[in-house]
Amino acid sequence: DQQVKQNSPSLSVQEGRISILNCDYTNSMFDYFLWYKKYPAEGPTFLISISSIKDKNEDGRFTVFLNKSAKHLSLHIVPSQPGDSAVYFCAATSGNQFYFGTGTSLTVIP
Amino acid sequence: DARVTQTPRDKVTEMGQEVTMRCQPILGHNTVFWYRQTMMQGLELLAYFRNRAPLDDSGMPKDRFSAEMPDATLATLKIQPSEPRDSAVYFCASGMGQGGTDTQYFGPGTRLTVL
Numbered sequence: 001d002q003q004v005k006q007n008s009p010s011l012s013v014q015e016g017r018i019s020i021l022n023c024d025y026t027n028s029m030f031d032y033f034l035w036y037k038k039y040p041a042e043g044p045t046f047l048i049s050i051s052s053i054k055d056k057n058e059d060g061r062f063t064v065f066l067n068k069s070a071k072h073l074s075l076h077i078v079p080s081q082p083g084d085s086a087v088y089f090c091a092a093t094s095g096n097q098f099y100f101g102t103g104t105s106l107t108v109i110p
Numbered sequence: 111d112a113r114v115t116q117t118p119r120d121k122v123t124e125m126g127q128e129v130t131m132r133c134q135p136i137l138g139h140n141t142v143f144w145y146r147q148t149m150m151q152g153l154e155l156l157a158y159f160r161n162r163a164p165l166d167d168s169g170m171p172k173d174r175f176s177a178e179m180p181d182a183t184l185a186t187l188k189i190q191p192s193e194p195r196d197s198a199v200y201f202c203a204s205g206m207g208q209g210g211t212d213t214q215y216f217g218p219g220t221r222l223t224v225l
Contacts, residue, residue, distance in 0.1 A: 002151070032211050043114070043201050043216025044153070051211075059191070089153060095164050098143070104154035 002026050004092050006101035014109050019077040023090035026071065030092040030099075035075050038087045038103070047088070048075070074096050080108045095099060114217035116202050122223045125171060128190040131203030131220045139193055142185045142216045143203040144170075144177055153201070160207055190223045208213065 005024045021035075031052040036044035045049040050064045053063070057064050063076045077084055083098045087103040115134045117167055117174045136141050144156040157167040157177035169178060174193070179185045189196055205212035 006152075014116035034162075034213070036216075040220065041151070043218050046213045046214065049211070049213070062208070096158065098155050098214075100145070100155075102150070103197075 002102070003030075004090060004099045004101040006088075006104050008104050009102070009106040010107070012107045013080045016079045016081055019075075019080045019084065019106055019108065021075040021077075021088050021090075021106065022102055023073045023075075024071060025073075025092050025099075027047050027092070027094065027099075028068075028071065029094045032093045033064070033066060034091045034093070035062075035092060036089045036100075037079060038089065040098060044089055077106075080106075082108045082110050084108050111130055112215075114202055114204050114209055114215055116200075116217035116220050118220055119218065120221045120223075122225065123192055125176070125190050125204075126191040127224075128188065129192045129222060131187045131198075131200055133187070133204075133217055135186040135193075135202070135204030136183065136215055138206075139204035139215070141205040141212060142179060143205070144185070144187050145201040145203065146218075147199045147219070149200060150173040156187070156200075164204070189222075192222075194224045198225050212220075 034049040035047040036045040037047045066073045085109045089103045091100045117132045142159045145153045154168040158165045162179040176188045201219045203214035203216040205214045
């Protein structure tokens with residue numbers, strides 16, 4: 001059973017616009033959430049994270065929002081750039097448990 | 111530039127053969143993870159080591175998969191016998207041992223094809 005779900009396999013956005021990637025989870029015990037970015041033929045790389053005690057974390061063009069009541073987090077990229085085109089995975093952790101979603105492929109159109 | 115390295119990068123084998131994948135974690139990292147990426151399941155955690163001791167291998171099919179850390183610089187994932195359904199990209203990642211908040215540094219992956 002998938003405890004972390006990314007229901008949109010793909011997303012296309014115009015350069016300069018906002019990209020919003022969504023992630024839902026089922027386990028209320030998750031206490032830390034992360035986003036990873038993956039280019040083809042490479043391993044995922046860490047992008048941004050958020051603790052469950054916060055509802056927002058910002059790092060440059062990237063902002064992660066956490067809605068614990070809805071068990072939902074989202075990653076906002078503003079403005080989107082062609083170099084952001086990649087697969088984005090959300091992950092949730094609790095203690096020594098780590099769960100990743102299936103990924104969303106973002107294409108930023110120049 | 112410290113990186114996780116994985117060998118081989120690509121492996122094609124026939125059903126029933128033994129497959130061994132190797133990972134060198136970043137020097138100084140004491141946690142090692144093995145993941146399998148499939149289209150349907152995304153990244154599945156197979157095994158997780160801290161200080162070379164297995165903490166969790168519940169995601170790994172025990173009858174054919176085994177994971178070990180012979181020393182702090184080498185982690186191995188072995189499949190014996192391999193089956194076509196094992197075809198996937200296998201990633202190794204390492205971290206500093208901070209538990210759930212650990213940022214994981216991934217290797218480039220081993221693409222396994224079992225015919």
